[in-house]
Amino acid sequence: MYEYDAIVVGAGLSGLRVAIELAEHYEVAVLSKVHPLRSHSVAAQGGINAAMSENDSWESHAFDTVKGSDYLADQDVVEVLTKNAPLAVIENERWGTAFSRTEDGKIAQRPFGGAAFPRTCYAADRTGHNLLHTTYEQALRHGVQFFDEWFVTSLVRQGDRIGGVTALDIATGAIHGFAARAVVIATGGFGRVYGHSTNALINTGDGCAIALRAGVPLKDMEFVQFHPTTLYGSSILITEGARGEGGYLLNKDNERFMKRYAPDKMELAPRDIVARAIRTEVLEGRGFEGQYVHLDLRHLGAEKIKERLPGIREICMHFAGIDPIEEPIPVLPGQHYSMGGIDCNVHGETVLKGLYAVGEAACMSVHGANRLGGNSLLETLVFGRLVGQAVSKYLEAAPKPQAAPVDEAAFTVRQDLQHLLMHDRGETPAQLREIMQHVMDEMVGVFRTKKELETALREIRVVKKRFVNVSLGRSDERFNYALVRTLELRNMLDLAESIILGALSREESRGAHWRLDFPHRDDERFLKHTLITKTDDTFSVSYKDVNLGKFEVKERSY
Numbered sequence: 001m002y003e004y005d006a007i008v009v010g011a012g013l014s015g016l017r018v019a020i021e022l023a024e025h026y027e028v029a030v031l032s033k034v035h036p037l038r039s040h041s042v043a044a045q046g047g048i049n050a051a052m053s054e055n056d057s058w059e060s061h062a063f064d065t066v067k068g069s070d071y072l073a074d075q076d077v078v079e080v081l082t083k084n085a086p087l088a089v090i091e092n093e094r095w096g097t098a099f100s101r102t103e104d105g106k107i108a109q110r111p112f113g114g115a116a117f118p119r120t121c122y123a124a125d126r127t128g129h130n131l132l133h134t135t136y137e138q139a140l141r142h143g144v145q146f147f148d149e150w151f152v153t154s155l156v157r158q159g160d161r162i163g164g165v166t167a168l169d170i171a172t173g174a175i176h177g178f179a180a181r182a183v184v185i186a187t188g189g190f191g192r193v194y195g196h197s198t199n200a201l202i203n204t205g206d207g208c209a210i211a212l213r214a215g216v217p218l219k220d221m222e223f224v225q226f227h228p229t230t231l232y233g234s235s236i237l238i239t240e241g242a243r244g245e246g247g248y249l250l251n252k253d254n255e256r257f258m259k260r261y262a263p264d265k266m267e268l269a270p271r272d273i274v275a276r277a278i279r280t281e282v283l284e285g286r287g288f289e290g291q292y293v294h295l296d297l298r299h300l301g302a303e304k305i306k307e308r309l310p311g312i313r314e315i316c317m318h319f320a321g322i323d324p325i326e327e328p329i330p331v332l333p334g335q336h337y338s339m340g341g342i343d344c345n346v347h348g349e350t351v352l353k354g355l356y357a358v359g360e361a362a363c364m365s366v367h368g369a370n371r372l373g374g375n376s377l378l379e380t381l382v383f384g385r386l387v388g389q390a391v392s393k394y395l396e397a398a399p400k401p402q403a404a405p406v407d408e409a410a411f412t413v414r415q416d417l418q419h420l421l422m423h424d425r426g427e428t429p430a431q432l433r434e435i436m437q438h439v440m441d442e443m444v445g446v447f448r449t450k451k452e453l454e455t456a457l458r459e460i461r462v463v464k465k466r467f468v469n470v471s472l473g474r475s476d477e478r479f480n481y482a483l484v485r486t487l488e489l490r491n492m493l494d495l496a497e498s499i500i501l502g503a504l505s506r507e508e509s510r511g512a513h514w515r516l517d518f519p520h521r522d523d524e525r526f527l528k529h530t531l532i533t534k535t536d537d538t539f540s541v542s543y544k545d546v547n548l549g550k551f552e553v554k555e556r557s558y
Contacts, residue, residue: 369511
Protein backbone atom coordinates (compact mmCIF):
# COMPACT_ATOMS: atom_id res chain seq x y z
CA MET A 1 0.00 0.00 0.00
CA TYR A 2 1.14 3.52 -0.83
CA GLU A 3 0.75 6.44 1.54
CA TYR A 4 0.72 10.17 0.75
CA ASP A 5 -0.55 13.35 2.34
CA ALA A 6 -2.65 14.06 -0.75
CA ILE A 7 -3.65 12.20 -3.88
CA VAL A 8 -4.67 14.10 -7.01
CA VAL A 9 -6.69 12.02 -9.46
CA GLY A 10 -6.20 13.40 -12.96
CA ALA A 11 -3.23 15.13 -14.58
CA GLY A 12 -4.85 17.81 -16.70
CA LEU A 13 -4.32 21.50 -16.02
CA SER A 14 -6.44 21.63 -12.87
CA GLY A 15 -4.88 18.54 -11.29
CA LEU A 16 -1.35 19.66 -12.09
CA ARG A 17 -2.00 23.14 -10.70
CA VAL A 18 -3.31 21.67 -7.43
CA ALA A 19 -0.27 19.40 -7.17
CA ILE A 20 2.15 22.29 -7.74
CA GLU A 21 0.53 24.20 -4.90
CA LEU A 22 0.86 21.23 -2.53
CA ALA A 23 4.26 19.85 -3.51
CA GLU A 24 6.34 22.39 -1.61
CA HIS A 25 5.06 21.31 1.81
CA TYR A 26 3.45 17.88 1.41
CA GLU A 27 3.95 14.46 -0.14
CA VAL A 28 1.60 14.52 -3.12
CA ALA A 29 1.05 12.02 -5.91
CA VAL A 30 -0.87 12.43 -9.16
CA LEU A 31 -2.62 9.35 -10.54
CA SER A 32 -3.63 9.48 -14.20
CA LYS A 33 -4.91 6.82 -16.59
CA VAL A 34 -2.78 8.40 -19.34
CA HIS A 35 0.52 10.26 -19.50
CA PRO A 36 -0.13 13.84 -18.26
CA LEU A 37 0.65 15.35 -21.65
CA ARG A 38 -2.17 13.27 -23.15
CA SER A 39 -4.71 14.81 -20.76
CA HIS A 40 -7.68 16.45 -22.46
CA SER A 41 -6.52 19.97 -21.52
CA VAL A 42 -4.13 19.62 -24.45
CA ALA A 43 -7.08 19.76 -26.85
CA ALA A 44 -8.32 23.23 -25.83
CA GLN A 45 -7.81 25.44 -28.84
CA GLY A 46 -9.21 28.93 -28.60
CA GLY A 47 -7.86 30.61 -25.47
CA ILE A 48 -8.15 31.73 -21.87
CA ASN A 49 -10.17 34.73 -20.68
CA ALA A 50 -8.82 37.58 -18.57
CA ALA A 51 -9.82 41.23 -18.35
CA MET A 52 -6.41 42.69 -19.20
CA SER A 53 -7.10 45.52 -21.63
CA GLU A 54 -7.42 49.14 -20.49
CA ASN A 55 -11.20 49.39 -20.97
CA ASP A 56 -12.05 45.94 -19.68
CA SER A 57 -12.67 45.02 -16.03
CA TRP A 58 -13.31 41.97 -13.84
CA GLU A 59 -16.84 43.30 -13.29
CA SER A 60 -17.52 43.22 -17.04
CA HIS A 61 -16.05 39.71 -17.27
CA ALA A 62 -18.18 38.65 -14.30
CA PHE A 63 -21.37 40.09 -15.80
CA ASP A 64 -20.77 38.38 -19.14
CA THR A 65 -20.16 35.09 -17.34
CA VAL A 66 -23.31 35.36 -15.19
CA LYS A 67 -25.46 36.42 -18.15
CA GLY A 68 -23.93 33.67 -20.30
CA SER A 69 -24.79 31.15 -17.57
CA ASP A 70 -28.46 32.14 -17.90
CA TYR A 71 -28.16 33.37 -14.29
CA LEU A 72 -27.58 29.90 -12.83
CA ALA A 73 -23.93 30.57 -11.94
CA ASP A 74 -23.15 31.30 -8.29
CA GLN A 75 -22.09 34.93 -8.42
CA ASP A 76 -19.62 34.70 -5.53
CA VAL A 77 -17.71 31.97 -7.40
CA VAL A 78 -17.78 33.96 -10.64
CA GLU A 79 -16.30 36.93 -8.79
CA VAL A 80 -13.37 34.82 -7.58
CA LEU A 81 -12.79 33.47 -11.11
CA THR A 82 -12.78 36.83 -12.85
CA LYS A 83 -10.77 38.72 -10.21
CA ASN A 84 -8.01 36.09 -10.34
CA ALA A 85 -7.98 35.73 -14.14
CA PRO A 86 -5.12 38.15 -15.01
CA LEU A 87 -2.90 36.58 -12.32
CA ALA A 88 -3.45 33.10 -13.78
CA VAL A 89 -2.50 34.23 -17.29
CA ILE A 90 0.56 36.17 -16.16
CA GLU A 91 1.75 33.34 -13.92
CA ASN A 92 1.64 30.87 -16.80
CA GLU A 93 3.22 33.36 -19.17
CA ARG A 94 6.13 33.76 -16.73
CA TRP A 95 6.43 29.98 -16.48
CA GLY A 96 7.04 29.92 -20.23
CA THR A 97 3.77 29.76 -22.17
CA ALA A 98 4.31 31.43 -25.55
CA PHE A 99 1.13 33.49 -25.95
CA SER A 100 0.45 35.20 -29.28
CA ARG A 101 1.45 38.87 -29.17
CA THR A 102 0.31 42.19 -30.53
CA GLU A 103 2.72 44.29 -32.56
CA ASP A 104 3.66 46.28 -29.43
CA GLY A 105 4.50 43.11 -27.50
CA LYS A 106 1.41 42.71 -25.32
CA ILE A 107 -0.44 39.41 -24.95
CA ALA A 108 -2.92 39.34 -27.83
CA GLN A 109 -6.64 38.94 -27.08
CA ARG A 110 -9.41 37.88 -29.47
CA PRO A 111 -13.21 38.20 -29.18
CA PHE A 112 -15.20 35.17 -28.02
CA GLY A 113 -18.92 34.49 -27.76
CA GLY A 114 -20.95 36.42 -25.19
CA ALA A 115 -18.08 38.75 -24.23
CA ALA A 116 -18.27 42.54 -24.23
CA PHE A 117 -14.54 42.90 -25.00
CA PRO A 118 -11.87 40.91 -26.84
CA ARG A 119 -10.52 39.27 -23.65
CA THR A 120 -9.45 35.79 -24.76
CA CYS A 121 -5.67 35.38 -24.60
CA TYR A 122 -4.40 32.75 -26.98
CA ALA A 123 -1.45 30.87 -28.41
CA ALA A 124 -2.58 30.62 -32.05
CA ASP A 125 -5.19 27.83 -31.83
CA ARG A 126 -3.14 25.58 -29.55
CA THR A 127 -3.62 27.37 -26.23
CA GLY A 128 -4.38 24.30 -24.10
CA HIS A 129 -1.41 22.47 -25.63
CA ASN A 130 0.96 25.27 -24.64
CA LEU A 131 -0.48 25.74 -21.15
CA LEU A 132 -0.41 22.01 -20.36
CA HIS A 133 3.22 21.59 -21.38
CA THR A 134 4.27 24.60 -19.31
CA THR A 135 2.32 23.50 -16.25
CA TYR A 136 3.60 19.92 -16.49
CA GLU A 137 7.17 21.20 -16.57
CA GLN A 138 6.48 23.17 -13.40
CA ALA A 139 4.99 20.10 -11.71
CA LEU A 140 8.16 18.14 -12.51
CA ARG A 141 10.28 21.02 -11.22
CA HIS A 142 8.36 20.99 -7.93
CA GLY A 143 8.94 17.26 -7.45
CA VAL A 144 5.35 16.04 -7.88
CA GLN A 145 5.26 12.23 -8.05
CA PHE A 146 3.35 10.75 -10.96
CA PHE A 147 1.66 7.39 -11.41
CA ASP A 148 0.99 7.36 -15.15
CA GLU A 149 -1.44 4.81 -16.60
CA TRP A 150 -3.11 4.07 -13.27
CA PHE A 151 -6.89 3.86 -13.22
CA VAL A 152 -8.55 4.89 -9.95
CA THR A 153 -11.33 2.42 -9.20
CA SER A 154 -12.87 3.71 -5.95
CA LEU A 155 -12.73 6.21 -3.14
CA VAL A 156 -12.17 4.85 0.35
CA ARG A 157 -14.30 6.35 3.09
CA GLN A 158 -13.16 6.39 6.67
CA GLY A 159 -16.28 7.39 8.58
CA ASP A 160 -17.21 10.91 7.56
CA ARG A 161 -13.90 11.63 5.84
CA ILE A 162 -11.81 10.34 2.95
CA GLY A 163 -9.14 7.75 3.65
CA GLY A 164 -7.65 7.20 0.21
CA VAL A 165 -8.31 5.48 -3.12
CA THR A 166 -7.87 2.15 -4.82
CA ALA A 167 -6.28 2.02 -8.25
CA LEU A 168 -5.51 -0.39 -11.06
CA ASP A 169 -1.94 -0.39 -12.34
CA ILE A 170 -2.76 -0.83 -16.02
CA ALA A 171 0.73 -2.12 -16.85
CA THR A 172 0.55 -5.07 -14.45
CA GLY A 173 -3.17 -5.50 -13.78
CA ALA A 174 -2.57 -5.26 -10.01
CA ILE A 175 -4.86 -3.39 -7.65
CA HIS A 176 -3.21 -1.18 -5.04
CA GLY A 177 -4.44 0.93 -2.15
CA PHE A 178 -3.38 4.54 -1.63
CA ALA A 179 -3.91 5.92 1.87
CA ALA A 180 -4.17 9.72 1.90
CA ARG A 181 -5.45 12.43 4.19
CA ALA A 182 -6.87 14.35 1.23
CA VAL A 183 -8.00 13.37 -2.27
CA VAL A 184 -8.62 15.80 -5.12
CA ILE A 185 -10.75 14.71 -8.08
CA ALA A 186 -9.57 16.41 -11.27
CA THR A 187 -10.61 13.90 -13.91
CA GLY A 188 -12.26 16.29 -16.37
CA GLY A 189 -15.59 15.95 -18.11
CA PHE A 190 -17.71 13.00 -19.19
CA GLY A 191 -18.43 13.85 -22.83
CA ARG A 192 -17.95 10.28 -24.03
CA VAL A 193 -21.35 9.45 -22.61
CA TYR A 194 -22.32 10.82 -26.03
CA GLY A 195 -21.24 9.46 -29.41
CA HIS A 196 -20.90 12.82 -31.16
CA SER A 197 -18.43 14.57 -28.89
CA THR A 198 -15.33 16.73 -29.17
CA ASN A 199 -13.95 15.01 -26.08
CA ALA A 200 -11.02 12.63 -26.05
CA LEU A 201 -11.86 8.95 -25.62
CA ILE A 202 -10.52 9.19 -22.06
CA ASN A 203 -13.24 11.65 -20.98
CA THR A 204 -15.48 9.14 -19.28
CA GLY A 205 -16.18 10.94 -15.99
CA ASP A 206 -14.52 8.33 -13.78
CA GLY A 207 -13.95 10.80 -10.95
CA CYS A 208 -17.59 11.90 -10.92
CA ALA A 209 -18.81 8.30 -10.94
CA ILE A 210 -16.65 7.12 -8.03
CA ALA A 211 -17.65 10.20 -6.03
CA LEU A 212 -21.32 9.45 -6.72
CA ARG A 213 -20.84 5.87 -5.52
CA ALA A 214 -19.11 7.18 -2.38
CA GLY A 215 -22.22 9.17 -1.47
CA VAL A 216 -21.18 12.57 -2.81
CA PRO A 217 -23.90 14.34 -4.86
CA LEU A 218 -23.46 15.43 -8.46
CA LYS A 219 -24.79 18.86 -9.38
CA ASP A 220 -26.47 20.33 -12.51
CA MET A 221 -25.77 17.24 -14.62
CA GLU A 222 -28.48 18.13 -17.14
CA PHE A 223 -26.45 21.09 -18.37
CA VAL A 224 -24.41 19.53 -21.16
CA GLN A 225 -22.80 21.98 -23.56
CA PHE A 226 -23.07 21.34 -27.28
CA HIS A 227 -20.38 23.24 -29.15
CA PRO A 228 -21.89 24.85 -32.24
CA THR A 229 -19.06 24.01 -34.61
CA THR A 230 -17.70 20.50 -34.75
CA LEU A 231 -16.40 19.04 -37.98
CA TYR A 232 -19.08 17.13 -39.88
CA GLY A 233 -18.21 13.44 -40.01
CA SER A 234 -15.67 13.31 -37.16
CA SER A 235 -16.98 15.70 -34.43
CA ILE A 236 -13.52 17.28 -34.07
CA LEU A 237 -13.69 20.70 -32.44
CA ILE A 238 -13.51 23.76 -34.68
CA THR A 239 -12.57 26.44 -32.18
CA GLU A 240 -14.78 29.41 -31.35
CA GLY A 241 -11.65 31.35 -32.24
CA ALA A 242 -12.57 30.76 -35.89
CA ARG A 243 -15.70 32.85 -35.36
CA GLY A 244 -13.76 35.21 -33.13
CA GLU A 245 -11.40 35.92 -36.01
CA GLY A 246 -14.41 36.74 -38.20
CA GLY A 247 -15.76 33.45 -39.56
CA TYR A 248 -19.37 33.42 -40.87
CA LEU A 249 -22.04 30.76 -40.48
CA LEU A 250 -24.01 30.14 -43.68
CA ASN A 251 -26.97 27.90 -44.48
CA LYS A 252 -27.58 26.23 -47.84
CA ASP A 253 -29.18 29.45 -49.13
CA ASN A 254 -25.83 31.21 -48.48
CA GLU A 255 -27.52 33.26 -45.74
CA ARG A 256 -25.83 34.43 -42.49
CA PHE A 257 -28.70 33.02 -40.49
CA MET A 258 -27.49 34.18 -37.05
CA LYS A 259 -29.21 37.52 -37.74
CA ARG A 260 -32.49 35.72 -36.89
CA TYR A 261 -31.26 34.45 -33.52
CA ALA A 262 -28.78 37.02 -32.13
CA PRO A 263 -28.84 40.16 -34.33
CA ASP A 264 -26.37 42.10 -32.17
CA LYS A 265 -23.81 39.37 -31.54
CA MET A 266 -24.36 37.26 -34.70
CA GLU A 267 -21.80 34.38 -34.73
CA LEU A 268 -20.40 35.58 -31.38
CA ALA A 269 -23.52 34.83 -29.38
CA PRO A 270 -23.00 32.31 -26.53
CA ARG A 271 -22.62 28.70 -27.53
CA ASP A 272 -26.05 27.49 -26.46
CA ILE A 273 -27.75 30.05 -28.70
CA VAL A 274 -25.54 29.36 -31.73
CA ALA A 275 -25.93 25.59 -31.30
CA ARG A 276 -29.73 25.88 -31.21
CA ALA A 277 -29.66 28.19 -34.23
CA ILE A 278 -27.68 25.69 -36.31
CA ARG A 279 -29.88 22.82 -35.20
CA THR A 280 -33.00 24.83 -36.07
CA GLU A 281 -31.67 25.65 -39.55
CA VAL A 282 -31.06 21.97 -40.17
CA LEU A 283 -34.44 20.86 -38.77
CA GLU A 284 -36.26 23.45 -40.90
CA GLY A 285 -34.57 22.25 -44.08
CA ARG A 286 -31.91 24.92 -44.57
CA GLY A 287 -28.91 22.69 -43.83
CA PHE A 288 -26.64 20.99 -46.34
CA GLU A 289 -27.63 17.38 -46.99
CA GLY A 290 -30.08 17.80 -44.12
CA GLN A 291 -27.32 17.66 -41.50
CA TYR A 292 -24.86 20.58 -41.34
CA VAL A 293 -24.16 24.25 -42.16
CA HIS A 294 -21.02 25.99 -43.37
CA LEU A 295 -18.43 27.92 -41.37
CA ASP A 296 -16.81 30.20 -43.93
CA LEU A 297 -13.31 31.55 -43.26
CA ARG A 298 -12.30 32.28 -46.86
CA HIS A 299 -12.77 36.05 -46.54
CA LEU A 300 -10.17 36.14 -43.72
CA GLY A 301 -7.44 35.44 -46.25
CA ALA A 302 -4.66 32.87 -46.35
CA GLU A 303 -2.19 34.86 -44.25
CA LYS A 304 -4.54 35.31 -41.26
CA ILE A 305 -5.74 31.71 -41.35
CA LYS A 306 -2.17 30.42 -41.40
CA GLU A 307 -1.12 32.72 -38.54
CA ARG A 308 -4.14 32.54 -36.22
CA LEU A 309 -5.78 29.20 -37.07
CA PRO A 310 -3.04 26.85 -38.27
CA GLY A 311 -4.35 23.87 -36.28
CA ILE A 312 -7.87 24.30 -37.63
CA ARG A 313 -6.55 24.36 -41.17
CA GLU A 314 -4.59 21.14 -40.55
CA ILE A 315 -7.66 19.45 -39.01
CA CYS A 316 -9.78 20.38 -42.04
CA MET A 317 -7.16 19.19 -44.50
CA HIS A 318 -6.45 15.89 -42.73
CA PHE A 319 -9.93 14.93 -41.55
CA ALA A 320 -12.27 16.50 -44.13
CA GLY A 321 -10.04 16.83 -47.17
CA ILE A 322 -10.69 20.55 -47.54
CA ASP A 323 -8.53 23.66 -47.17
CA PRO A 324 -10.49 26.40 -45.33
CA ILE A 325 -8.52 28.99 -47.29
CA GLU A 326 -10.40 27.80 -50.37
CA GLU A 327 -13.56 26.04 -49.12
CA PRO A 328 -16.08 26.53 -46.27
CA ILE A 329 -15.99 24.06 -43.37
CA PRO A 330 -19.02 21.74 -42.85
CA VAL A 331 -20.01 21.99 -39.18
CA LEU A 332 -22.77 20.91 -36.79
CA PRO A 333 -23.22 20.98 -32.99
CA GLY A 334 -21.66 18.23 -30.89
CA GLN A 335 -21.25 17.51 -27.18
CA HIS A 336 -18.33 19.53 -25.85
CA TYR A 337 -18.37 20.37 -22.15
CA SER A 338 -19.92 19.25 -18.87
CA MET A 339 -21.19 22.18 -16.82
CA GLY A 340 -22.30 19.72 -14.14
CA GLY A 341 -20.07 17.61 -11.92
CA ILE A 342 -19.19 16.90 -8.31
CA ASP A 343 -21.04 19.24 -5.98
CA CYS A 344 -18.48 21.44 -4.21
CA ASN A 345 -18.04 24.97 -2.94
CA VAL A 346 -15.64 27.69 -4.08
CA HIS A 347 -12.81 25.95 -2.18
CA GLY A 348 -13.48 22.62 -3.92
CA GLU A 349 -14.79 21.09 -0.68
CA THR A 350 -17.40 18.32 -0.96
CA VAL A 351 -19.71 16.89 1.68
CA LEU A 352 -17.05 14.23 2.41
CA LYS A 353 -14.27 15.71 4.56
CA GLY A 354 -10.93 15.73 2.80
CA LEU A 355 -12.44 15.06 -0.64
CA TYR A 356 -12.07 17.96 -3.07
CA ALA A 357 -13.01 18.50 -6.71
CA VAL A 358 -11.65 20.92 -9.29
CA GLY A 359 -11.88 21.68 -13.01
CA GLU A 360 -14.49 20.19 -15.31
CA ALA A 361 -15.06 17.24 -12.93
CA ALA A 362 -16.23 19.73 -10.32
CA CYS A 363 -19.38 21.80 -10.24
CA MET A 364 -18.55 24.94 -8.29
CA SER A 365 -21.40 26.52 -10.25
CA VAL A 366 -19.10 28.96 -12.01
CA HIS A 367 -20.57 28.27 -15.47
CA GLY A 368 -24.21 27.77 -14.49
CA ALA A 369 -26.37 26.62 -17.38
CA ASN A 370 -23.92 27.58 -20.14
CA ARG A 371 -20.15 28.14 -20.17
CA LEU A 372 -18.61 30.97 -22.15
CA GLY A 373 -15.71 30.04 -24.40
CA GLY A 374 -12.33 30.84 -22.81
CA ASN A 375 -13.56 30.32 -19.25
CA SER A 376 -12.69 26.62 -18.91
CA LEU A 377 -8.90 26.93 -19.20
CA LEU A 378 -9.21 29.86 -16.83
CA GLU A 379 -11.19 27.76 -14.34
CA THR A 380 -8.49 25.07 -14.26
CA LEU A 381 -5.68 27.47 -13.40
CA VAL A 382 -7.53 29.82 -11.04
CA PHE A 383 -9.25 27.14 -9.00
CA GLY A 384 -6.32 24.72 -9.29
CA ARG A 385 -4.25 27.20 -7.30
CA LEU A 386 -7.03 28.08 -4.84
CA VAL A 387 -8.14 24.50 -4.21
CA GLY A 388 -4.48 23.58 -3.67
CA GLN A 389 -4.30 26.27 -1.01
CA ALA A 390 -7.52 25.01 0.61
CA VAL A 391 -6.20 21.43 0.69
CA SER A 392 -2.92 22.66 2.14
CA LYS A 393 -4.78 24.37 4.98
CA TYR A 394 -6.91 21.26 5.60
CA LEU A 395 -3.80 19.09 5.83
CA GLU A 396 -2.43 21.17 8.69
CA ALA A 397 -4.82 19.39 11.10
CA ALA A 398 -6.12 16.40 9.12
CA PRO A 399 -5.63 13.05 10.92
CA LYS A 400 -3.54 10.26 9.44
CA PRO A 401 -5.71 7.75 7.57
CA GLN A 402 -6.07 4.17 8.76
CA ALA A 403 -4.51 1.48 6.60
CA ALA A 404 -7.10 -1.22 7.22
CA PRO A 405 -10.04 0.36 5.31
CA VAL A 406 -7.79 0.98 2.30
CA ASP A 407 -6.57 -2.63 2.30
CA GLU A 408 -10.13 -3.91 2.64
CA ALA A 409 -11.29 -1.70 -0.26
CA ALA A 410 -8.44 -2.94 -2.45
CA PHE A 411 -9.40 -6.54 -1.64
CA THR A 412 -13.03 -5.86 -2.61
CA VAL A 413 -12.01 -4.28 -5.90
CA ARG A 414 -9.75 -7.27 -6.71
CA GLN A 415 -12.74 -9.59 -6.20
CA ASP A 416 -14.92 -7.38 -8.38
CA LEU A 417 -12.40 -7.34 -11.24
CA GLN A 418 -11.84 -11.07 -10.97
CA HIS A 419 -15.58 -11.56 -11.34
CA LEU A 420 -15.58 -9.39 -14.48
CA LEU A 421 -12.60 -11.22 -15.97
CA MET A 422 -14.07 -14.66 -15.27
CA HIS A 423 -17.14 -13.96 -17.42
CA ASP A 424 -16.21 -15.74 -20.62
CA ARG A 425 -19.63 -15.40 -22.26
CA GLY A 426 -21.98 -12.47 -22.57
CA GLU A 427 -22.36 -9.14 -24.29
CA THR A 428 -19.35 -7.07 -25.22
CA PRO A 429 -18.83 -3.67 -23.55
CA ALA A 430 -18.59 -2.11 -27.01
CA GLN A 431 -22.16 -3.18 -27.85
CA LEU A 432 -23.57 -1.62 -24.69
CA ARG A 433 -21.47 1.53 -25.06
CA GLU A 434 -22.78 2.04 -28.59
CA ILE A 435 -26.39 1.74 -27.38
CA MET A 436 -25.76 4.22 -24.54
CA GLN A 437 -24.19 6.79 -26.86
CA HIS A 438 -26.96 6.42 -29.44
CA VAL A 439 -29.62 6.98 -26.75
CA MET A 440 -27.85 10.10 -25.46
CA ASP A 441 -27.24 11.53 -28.96
CA GLU A 442 -30.80 11.00 -30.14
CA MET A 443 -32.87 11.72 -27.02
CA VAL A 444 -30.80 13.91 -24.68
CA GLY A 445 -29.39 16.40 -27.19
CA VAL A 446 -29.72 20.09 -28.02
CA PHE A 447 -33.54 19.88 -27.89
CA ARG A 448 -35.34 17.64 -25.37
CA THR A 449 -38.88 16.50 -24.57
CA LYS A 450 -40.43 14.59 -21.69
CA LYS A 451 -41.36 11.68 -23.94
CA GLU A 452 -37.82 11.30 -25.29
CA LEU A 453 -36.22 11.69 -21.87
CA GLU A 454 -38.49 9.05 -20.34
CA THR A 455 -37.63 6.68 -23.17
CA ALA A 456 -33.93 7.44 -22.74
CA LEU A 457 -34.10 6.75 -18.99
CA ARG A 458 -35.85 3.45 -19.59
CA GLU A 459 -33.28 2.36 -22.18
CA ILE A 460 -30.25 3.34 -20.09
CA ARG A 461 -31.64 1.35 -17.16
CA VAL A 462 -32.07 -1.66 -19.44
CA VAL A 463 -28.43 -1.33 -20.54
CA LYS A 464 -27.35 -1.18 -16.89
CA LYS A 465 -29.15 -4.47 -16.24
CA ARG A 466 -27.49 -6.01 -19.30
CA PHE A 467 -24.09 -4.83 -18.03
CA VAL A 468 -24.25 -7.50 -15.31
CA ASN A 469 -23.64 -10.10 -18.03
CA VAL A 470 -20.90 -8.25 -19.86
CA SER A 471 -17.94 -10.32 -21.04
CA LEU A 472 -14.44 -9.11 -21.84
CA GLY A 473 -13.47 -12.23 -23.77
CA ARG A 474 -10.04 -13.78 -23.46
CA SER A 475 -7.60 -11.26 -22.08
CA ASP A 476 -4.32 -10.78 -20.22
CA GLU A 477 -3.96 -9.00 -16.91
CA ARG A 478 -1.26 -6.71 -18.31
CA PHE A 479 -2.32 -3.62 -20.26
CA ASN A 480 -5.86 -4.94 -20.31
CA TYR A 481 -7.63 -2.03 -21.98
CA ALA A 482 -10.76 -4.13 -22.48
CA LEU A 483 -11.05 -4.10 -18.69
CA VAL A 484 -10.39 -0.35 -18.50
CA ARG A 485 -13.04 0.35 -21.18
CA THR A 486 -15.50 -1.83 -19.23
CA LEU A 487 -14.90 0.03 -15.98
CA GLU A 488 -15.33 3.32 -17.86
CA LEU A 489 -18.62 2.09 -19.29
CA ARG A 490 -19.92 1.23 -15.83
CA ASN A 491 -19.03 4.75 -14.71
CA MET A 492 -20.65 6.38 -17.73
CA LEU A 493 -23.92 4.49 -17.32
CA ASP A 494 -24.33 6.03 -13.86
CA LEU A 495 -23.57 9.48 -15.29
CA ALA A 496 -25.98 9.01 -18.21
CA GLU A 497 -28.75 8.18 -15.76
CA SER A 498 -27.86 11.26 -13.71
CA ILE A 499 -27.99 13.53 -16.78
CA ILE A 500 -31.38 12.21 -17.85
CA LEU A 501 -32.88 12.40 -14.37
CA GLY A 502 -31.77 16.02 -14.03
CA ALA A 503 -33.11 16.90 -17.48
CA LEU A 504 -36.43 15.15 -16.87
CA SER A 505 -36.96 16.91 -13.56
CA ARG A 506 -36.09 20.40 -14.81
CA GLU A 507 -39.32 21.48 -16.50
CA GLU A 508 -38.01 24.68 -18.06
CA SER A 509 -35.51 25.84 -20.72
CA ARG A 510 -32.31 27.47 -19.47
CA GLY A 511 -28.94 27.77 -21.15
CA ALA A 512 -27.84 24.50 -22.69
CA HIS A 513 -30.88 22.61 -21.35
CA TRP A 514 -33.73 23.23 -23.81
CA ARG A 515 -37.11 21.52 -23.34
CA LEU A 516 -39.42 21.86 -26.36
CA ASP A 517 -42.35 21.07 -24.03
CA PHE A 518 -41.26 23.77 -21.54
CA PRO A 519 -39.72 26.42 -23.84
CA HIS A 520 -39.43 29.23 -21.24
CA ARG A 521 -37.15 29.87 -18.28
CA ASP A 522 -38.98 29.40 -14.97
CA ASP A 523 -37.10 31.32 -12.28
CA GLU A 524 -39.86 30.79 -9.75
CA ARG A 525 -39.44 27.00 -9.76
CA PHE A 526 -35.98 26.41 -11.18
CA LEU A 527 -33.57 29.20 -10.29
CA LYS A 528 -31.91 26.35 -8.39
CA HIS A 529 -29.15 23.79 -8.71
CA THR A 530 -30.08 20.15 -9.24
CA LEU A 531 -28.47 17.56 -6.98
CA ILE A 532 -28.35 13.86 -7.88
CA THR A 533 -27.53 11.43 -5.08
CA LYS A 534 -27.06 7.68 -5.33
CA THR A 535 -27.85 5.40 -2.40
CA ASP A 536 -27.19 1.73 -3.16
CA ASP A 537 -28.78 1.44 -6.62
CA THR A 538 -31.33 4.23 -6.19
CA PHE A 539 -30.92 7.76 -7.57
CA SER A 540 -32.70 10.72 -5.98
CA VAL A 541 -33.15 14.33 -7.13
CA SER A 542 -33.11 17.42 -4.90
CA TYR A 543 -32.38 21.13 -5.31
CA LYS A 544 -30.46 23.92 -3.63
CA ASP A 545 -30.51 27.67 -4.11
CA VAL A 546 -28.29 29.65 -6.46
CA ASN A 547 -26.01 32.21 -4.80
CA LEU A 548 -27.14 35.50 -6.28
CA GLY A 549 -25.21 38.77 -6.05
CA LYS A 550 -24.79 42.18 -7.61
CA PHE A 551 -26.16 41.21 -11.03
CA GLU A 552 -29.95 41.25 -11.25
CA VAL A 553 -31.61 38.20 -12.78
CA LYS A 554 -33.22 39.27 -16.05
CA GLU A 555 -34.16 37.97 -19.47
CA ARG A 556 -31.15 37.11 -21.62
CA SER A 557 -30.88 38.61 -25.11
CA TYR A 558 -28.00 39.26 -27.52
